[in-house]
Amino acid sequence: MIVKNIWEWDKRNFERLKKFQLHHRFKKIGALLFIILLLALIALKFIESEPALLKSIIKNGLLVGLLMISVSKEKIEDERIVHLRQQSYQIAFVLGVVYSIALLPLVNYVVDIILQKEVLDFSTSTWEVLFFMLVMQIYFFRMMLKKCQ
Template sequence: MNVKSFMECERKSLEKMKRYQLPNRFKKIGIVIIVISLVAFFVNKFSIENIDVKLTAKYGILVGLLIVSISKEKIEDELITSLRMQSYTFAFIAGVIITLLTNPLFNYIANFISQRQQENFQDVGDWEILWILLSVQVFYFEFLKRMNK
């Protein structure tokens, strides 16, 4: 495989990725969904205490983060695409490490230190894993953009 064919293959894969992105205006819509969901979550927690509102708010946060994550930037060039790919890679690795270390390991260590009867490992829910992945990706992508300006 020569350099030209390799570059052509990379260009084609980047073009395919652009098809799965939303226009830039959706970033603001995603942020509005996140803010509304956070407000609903906290209002529900401190006054209403309705399980349906809680679940709707939690998944609203995820939808908002996903919309922000897949929205294009105002200027979408090769650097932004590269930074986006780096942030997805970092988010995946960080998400796996955070998921493995937070709940099960900390609960196991706390039970061992307090010398309580050893409980089984507790799993991490789907919402927590998706929230970790999306929030790490969005924040790390924004961090990389600001570092490369």
């Protein structure tokens, strides 16, 4: 009986998680947050002593802004939109993996050679990968929506 209840509770939560989406207005809020934080990040470059903590908060805020755009509903959220969204997540995931295992280390390596660094960096940053995946998802989703107008 207890196991069955736990199973039911788990199933209910999973269904809720699958359907989780923000209201359409969060798309605008996310975009606004993203623009403001992007400008703040650019402005931070002109400050002589770049505060590391502030930079980290802004960068994480950028991800939150993109995530808000990504998970908020369209004005009319129907099955075609759900289908297009699934496709865009699929594309973004594959591109994210390719980017993190091939492109990003290569870019870091080339930049290090150009900057003539002594220790070459092949590492990938979580933030860069997440940023890339979210941007790709939003880009492909908007592109597919436009194509199907």
